[in-house]
Amino acid sequence: MELWQQRLKESVTTVEELAQRFGIDPEPLREVTARYPLKITPAYVDLIGEVGDPIWRQCVPDVLELEDGGYADPLAEAHYAPVPAIIHRYPDRVILLASNNCAGYCRFCTRKRKVGSSEHAVSFREQREGINYIAGDSRIRDVILSGGDPLILPDAVLEDLLARIHAIPHVEIIRIGSRVPVTLPERITPALCAMLKKYAPLYLNTHFNHPRELTPASAGACALLVDQGIVLGNQTVLLREVNDDVTTMTELLRGLLKIRVRPYYLHQMDLVQGTAHFRTPLQTGLDLIRSVRGPVSGLACPHFVVDLPGGKGKAPLLPDGLSYRDGKTLITTSDGEQVDYPDVLDTVSVANDPA
Numbered sequence: 001m002e003l004w005q006q007r008l009k010e011s012v013t014t015v016e017e018l019a020q021r022f023g024i025d026p027e028p029l030r031e032v033t034a035r036y037p038l039k040i041t042p043a044y045v046d047l048i049g050e051v052g053d054p055i056w057r058q059c060v061p062d063v064l065e066l067e068d069g070g071y072a073d074p075l076a077e078a079h080y081a082p083v084p085a086i087i088h089r090y091p092d093r094v095i096l097l098a099s100n101n102c103a104g105y106c107r108f109c110t111r112k113r114k115v116g117s118s119e120h121a122v123s124f125r126e127q128r129e130g131i132n133y134i135a136g137d138s139r140i141r142d143v144i145l146s147g148g149d150p151l152i153l154p155d156a157v158l159e160d161l162l163a164r165i166h167a168i169p170h171v172e173i174i175r176i177g178s179r180v181p182v183t184l185p186e187r188i189t190p191a192l193c194a195m196l197k198k199y200a201p202l203y204l205n206t207h208f209n210h211p212r213e214l215t216p217a218s219a220g221a222c223a224l225l226v227d228q229g230i231v232l233g234n235q236t237v238l239l240r241e242v243n244d245d246v247t248t249m250t251e252l253l254r255g256l257l258k259i260r261v262r263p264y265y266l267h268q269m270d271l272v273q274g275t276a277h278f279r280t281p282l283q284t285g286l287d288l289i290r291s292v293r294g295p296v297s298g299l300a301c302p303h304f305v306v307d308l309p310g311g312k313g314k315a316p317l318l319p320d321g322l323s324y325r326d327g328k329t330l331i332t333t334s335d336g337e338q339v340d341y342p343d344v345l346d347t348v349s350v351a352n353d354p355a
């Protein structure tokens, strides 16, 4: 067994372990973990300074996850799945769901209903079906391996997937979305990086949300990747009481550039069931973007995007980009349509899924 697999096995997966380590009452959390799994890697649990801090909020279950208000599948991904492992929303690029497991489970995850559940595991056959789908549509030039976290797969399995995708003539680039550099930096081995290098041009978007996640270990993982020619970007989710203030965001964005990771997107928290306690009003993100533009290097400024409910796609928002009418918040889609956005969403029930 490799070191990273050993570390993964040592993850915190029960509320009893949390209770022992942090002196909290495990009882109220049992119902939460019965619904949404708990897993925190050794590297990540060590970043927790105290109960309730920004690292804690991202990884420790909260009873607020049981509250209603939100969609199970806010982006209507099921509607854009021609085969189970593919999400095809934009003509020239697809998401291939490589795994539904992650090194650790983020409490705010958009695919909260799926990650870590055996019911939503991606089978070998589904992966192959996905690859055949990509091979059969010559419009597809950009394949995004996502999940879950693709880097949770063993090297040989991952390489088999990459080789098959790379061999499709019309596929020009491959992207990987992975939080492993943050949560399980041991996974980024020289052997993995040497393997990934063979499938250039390869882009890896990782997922740092807080400056405390910029550790020597995560910086080292990013350095190994960049040194093998893998282009690193970062997608941050804007999270209440985690990174929704200018000081934290500025430190994060500047810190990312220092480890050669280019901030790409700042995501408005999706309208996912069980995550209302993380959501900020759209104006918070706009104010943050306004505050960093100028004072912070332009290289460090991400696009602030909101993924619209019902599969209408990502809309970039600029300061002054929202309009309000009759008490409603309106967003213009990339197709020019004005959509009424349920800002913050604390009243809509799952019965109203936009799919």
Ligand SMILES: *Cc1c(COP(=O)(O)O)cnc(C)c1O
Pocket: 087, 088, 089, 090, 093, 094, 095, 144, 314
């Ligand atoms: C975000 C997303 C992509 C990638 O979009 P980019 O803006 O090119 O990064 C592709 N497909 C789906 C379904 C997405 O949600």
Ligand code: SF4
Pocket: 101, 102, 103, 104, 105, 106, 108, 109, 110, 111, 115, 147, 148, 149, 179
């Ligand atoms: S690593 Fe990504 S897919 Fe996995 S739980 Fe976190 S946000 Fe969700």
